[in-house]
Structure formats: structure tokens, C-alpha cells
Amino acid sequence: MAKAVTIKDIAQHCGLSVATVSRVINNKGAIRAETVERVEAAVQALGYRPSMAARALKSASNRTLGVIIPSLTNPVFAETAAGLQQQARLLGYTPLILSSDYDDALESSAVENLLAYQVDGVLLTVNDATSSAALERLDEAGVPYCLMHNVPRQRVAGFIGVDNFRAAAEVATRIQALGHTRIGMVSGDFMRTDRARDRYAGFLAGLKYAGVELAHLVQVDPVNATGLQESLSRIYSQEGSHPTAWFCSNDLLALATIAQLEAMGRSVPDDVSIVGFDGIQAGALRQPMLTSVRTPNLEIGSASVDLLMAQIHDTSSNTGRKLDYHLMEGGTLAAVSEMPDPDSGNTPDPHLQSLDESKDDA
Amino acid sequence: MAKAVTIKDIAQHCGLSVATVSRVINNKGAIRAETVERVEAAVQALGYRPSMAARALKSASNRTLGVIIPSLTNPVFAETAAGLQQQARLLGYTPLILSSDYDDALESSAVENLLAYQVDGVLLTVNDATSSAALERLDEAGVPYCLMHNVPRQRVAGFIGVDNFRAAAEVATRIQALGHTRIGMVSGDFMRTDRARDRYAGFLAGLKYAGVELAHLVQVDPVNATGLQESLSRIYSQEGSHPTAWFCSNDLLALATIAQLEAMGRSVPDDVSIVGFDGIQAGALRQPMLTSVRTPNLEIGSASVDLLMAQIHDTSSNTGRKLDYHLMEGGTLAAVSEMPDPDSGNTPDPHLQSLDESKDDA
DNA sequence: CTGTTAGCGCATTCAC
């Protein structure tokens, strides 16, 4: 690696001291206009770039933001990362993005890693904000951070996310209003993420309010949906009435559920309705479009950067914000049909039939 | 930010010099076993982490790999990044991931940024490997790098990707073999990426070999597919025979094309066949599954790390490798039907009809 | 307005 040009080189080149050059570069203090020009010209000419390493070493700011997300390949987090990266770039910060693969140990080691890089702050989505060693470590190290997607009940440094509980409850009432009475939920493992837990709790609460009981709960691995296929085929091979609607705790699961149901010969939404959560592009591109709770993922990223910046500079006690979500009505949620499940003998209550055509009020 | 524990702290704690501690930590030189133990215990106890900044400053290695991808939200690159991150982690390296948004200027500034971080090497997908200021800058700085997905004709430091030309040519012959004669291509802007150009060239060559001409070429913005809708509706609103098959230069475009065609009342694959490129999850989850050239994205990431490591350590002249791809036959490519386009009066050649049922030979 | 100087945390000489 060719020797990089340092602040010293440009100082020499201009016949100035390194201090003056540093001032010009950082816009600190008052310097003569001509000097500024001279330095800037030299910077251009020699192709100088300040070393982040040296900056960090001076334990000033190195304008680096640590980022930890559960997965790079889940579009939700990819979008969040994209939003955050763009906002960071605007503010002259560089994000250092690590993924935890939904693993607590990796989450913690990612924090250690970021600490070693002396990041100015951390943006992260943890598995579970109520019991995260990673967050404790950040508190202990005194590094400002902002949670993304996690909406913790207890006070933390900051967070940006949507009200998962409330959104899921809305989904429940919406599904029930369409006449469904046999309703299931497909969820990521509760032990793994607080989002899955909140969405489950909200969905349950919504169902209860609507006077319906949850017929089935299928918990799967959030990374690869292990167990989904088996569970669904078991449920649908049983005698009796089958669910006519499923709420999935995220869109990836919803898409996988649809694929599985269709592979089993069930048609969506004619035989069974599906609602997802996240509003990822893949759901919007399919036909019919996936009905889903759309969350502002890009904005969650960019707003988190803003919040973190506020913390870094003002140390104001900004504790976070809930962003709006939107129940996007696609075509995968429909009113329950007269004959939802040919295998079962049950017919929906007559008084629900009037709801059959109410699906286009989105 | 609470003062981090330094090598000095643990030296004091052990009654040793910083030099000795450094030796223990880096496994350099001979040290007494008991001393090693003592140091390691202190490291554990005090929670010491060597500062990457200081390491980088000593212009040794800071075990950081720069990464530049066109987009975080395109699953192809997200998967590649995931593969690369995992492999890097295995080897004790940390990836610093930046996205260029398919923009040459951002690509270059990303390189500058990585240079400022003194990365040990760079893994990147550039827009166009044959004319990249970013690559020139890396050469100039003497930083080893490995291209991902770019398969340049001229010699470069290293690359890992698939043979886009050959794969696209295969797609062409496959489509033609199914009886299609009116064939179009939807492509990302040629000015933007060499992949789009190679795939176009390969597709053309394949068609030529098969004795068919390309009926339509639709070029769109690779970021947001701007212009797709307009072009397609113009083509299908014209009198005469319409394309019965489209090859799309990537899966995101293929999905968007399907959505657009279906919105226009065309059925896939009954009215029109679609083939994509990349093999992203969203294509595999839809029904019918998207027919696509599946590329080993995770492996492209991990293999690139390996190749880059080889360059960093051996400075061997390893010039890269082409990885295998696979034409995944989903359900969106079918033999041309007897009446491909109700609007047009033309009927396919009788001798092609025998191919109608050959679609399940995948 | 500008120059001098002192470290930041670490790896690496060179002594002992």
C-alpha cells in the first residue's frame, strides 16, 4: 500500500504548520482566506484524506456510526440500513454495519467490535430490548445509541419504531370484521424477538376485543422459517374446520406461508386470507398484492440517525418516537367466503354474509 | 463516553510493561506461560479491547475490509454482503459496508472513505469495471481489492462472479426452444452497469445463434425501474403481434415486469413468459416460481473474501474465478401457446406446436 | 491569525 499523504505533507507543501492545515480542514478558528485557498488547493493536488484512525485515536469524533441489524437479507432491515446510510452520508458520517443473525452472542460481540472502532454512537435493532446484554454494555461504555424497530417499555436512550402491539390489534379487528372466525397466527420465535412478542400480544388483544379466539399459533425460526411447512400441513390435514385467515408476524413469513398454502392446493385469498407485517417490496410486487402493515423502514433509519445525532450533541433526554404505520390493503385479505373450507362442514354465521362484499373499502 | 480500558491499564494491573502485554495480545515473541495467563485474566477482568484506531495508526493491519455495493436493498447484493460478512467474521475481519446507489461519483467517494479508514482491502461491485475511477484509485493507492459480480475482460486484481454473457445466451436458446419467436428484453440502463451490458450482449448472441431477432428492448433505471410501465403499455397497445416472452436483466425487474403485465390483463405464463436473472428469494416464493438464472450470491461474497485474503497475504497473482450459475426453471417460462396474443392475427408455425408440452422437462 | 507542543493507544525497535 503506497504511503498515504498526511497532513504533514500538505503543511510542507504550503509552508504552513500542521495546526493551521488542521484548522482549515475542520473549519475551526479564524484563518485568512488566502491561506484557506492555498491549503484547499494542496489538498486537492495531493489527494489528501484525513485518517479516520488518527482522528479516532485523538478520541475526538471519527464521524462513524455503528449499526447492528438482525439480518442484511431481510428487506426490512436492508431498507432501514439504506435509509440510515443515506441520512448519515448527508451529515458526513459513515455507518459501520454489522449483522447479528438474530443471535444474542453475535449481538454482544458486534457491540464489542463497534466499541473497538470508537464509534460516536450506535444504531441498532436488538432481539429483545428488555433483556439485552448489548444495550447494557453500551450503557456501561457510555456510548449513545438509538434503537430501531424495538419499542421498549422501559426508558432507554432512544428508539424509533412503530407501535407493534397497536398495529397487530388493528389487523385482528380488521380480519374479524371481514367475517373470519377461525384465525391463526404465524410468528417468529417469541424467545428471539420482542417485535414478534408485541405483535402476538397485540393480535391476541385485538381478537379478544372482537370476541374471537386464536385458533392456531405457529412459531417458526425467524431466519429460515424452519417448521412452517410441517406445521401448516399438519393443521390442514386434520379433520374439522381449518383457519380461513392467518396473520404473519412479518412479510417474509407471510410470503412463505402463501407459497406453502398454495402448494397444498389452497387458494389465497379465496380459501384463506393472509396478512403480513412490514410492507416489503416483494409483497407489493406480487399479484394479488400482499395485505400488510406497512412500516416506514427508510424513515426509521433516517430518523434514528437524527435522534442519535441529537443525543450525541445535545445529550438531551430524547427518549424516542413512534412512527405511523399503515395497513396496506392488498388482495390477500378477503371477506370470508360462504364455503371457506370444503373439508369442513361448517358454514359461517348467516349474519356475517353481508360482509362478503365489504372488502373493497380500503 | 466512559474512558475505555487501554493496554496501559492492564499493564498496570499486572505489574508489567505495555510491551509485554502487547506481545501477549498479538501472540508475538516468546513469553512465559504464567505471564500470558496473568495478562489474559486481566484482559477478561477489565474487559479490554484493543483499539482499532491505534492499530490502524501504526499502519499495521486493522483487520477491516472495505465493501462497496450498488444497493443494500437489492437482495442480490444484500445476500452477497451477508455471505461476505459471515466469511469475514470467521477470519476475524470486520467489513465496512458502503453503498453507491449505482452512482459513479458515490462509488468514488466511497473508495476515498474506505481509504481514510485504512482498510486492509476492498470488496466491491462497481457499475462498470472497464471504466471505473474507483478501481483506478484503488490501484493507485495500492490497496488490494476483489470485484464481486463484475467479470471484467481486462486483467484486474481479482474478481468473483458468473459468466453473464454465457448465462444470458443460454436463456435465449431455451426461450427459443420453447417456440417463442417474438422475444423482448427488459434491461437496466447499459450506461450504468456492465452486468446489464454483458447480459444483453449474451442474450443477443444466443438469439442470433437460434435464428431469432430481438423484437423489443426496454431500458430502465436500475434503481427504481422508471419507464418500465410506460414502455410496456406502449408496446402492448400497438397493433400487430406482441412479444410472448421477455428476458429481464435481473429478478427485481422481472417481478416488476410481471406485475405490470398482469395489471395490463396479460397472464404469466399463459399469455407471456418471463425469465429473470439472480434467483432472489422473492422470485422463488411467488406462485408460479420465477424462472431465473440463479447465481450463488452468498458464495460470491465468501469466495471474494477468500480471494482478497490470498492477495493481501501472498500477493499472488490470483486473477479471479467464474462461479457456476443455474437456470432455475420455475413456472413463468412456458412453451408458446397456440394463441399467444389475441390482439394479433398471427398463429405460431405448425411445426412448433409439438413443443407445447415440453415445459416440464426442467 | 498562525506555530509549537503534547499526547491519544498501540506495535515495535532496541536495550537489558
Added chain:
DNA sequence: GTGAATGCGCTAACAG
């Protein structure tokens, strides 16, 4: 085997 000293590139006092 181990310690003391040096400097990587930079910023932040403190002097002029």
C-alpha cells in the same frame, strides 16, 4: 523474557 522509548496522523491546548 521483559522494559523503555519512539512515532504512526491528528487535534487541542497554549503561545506568540
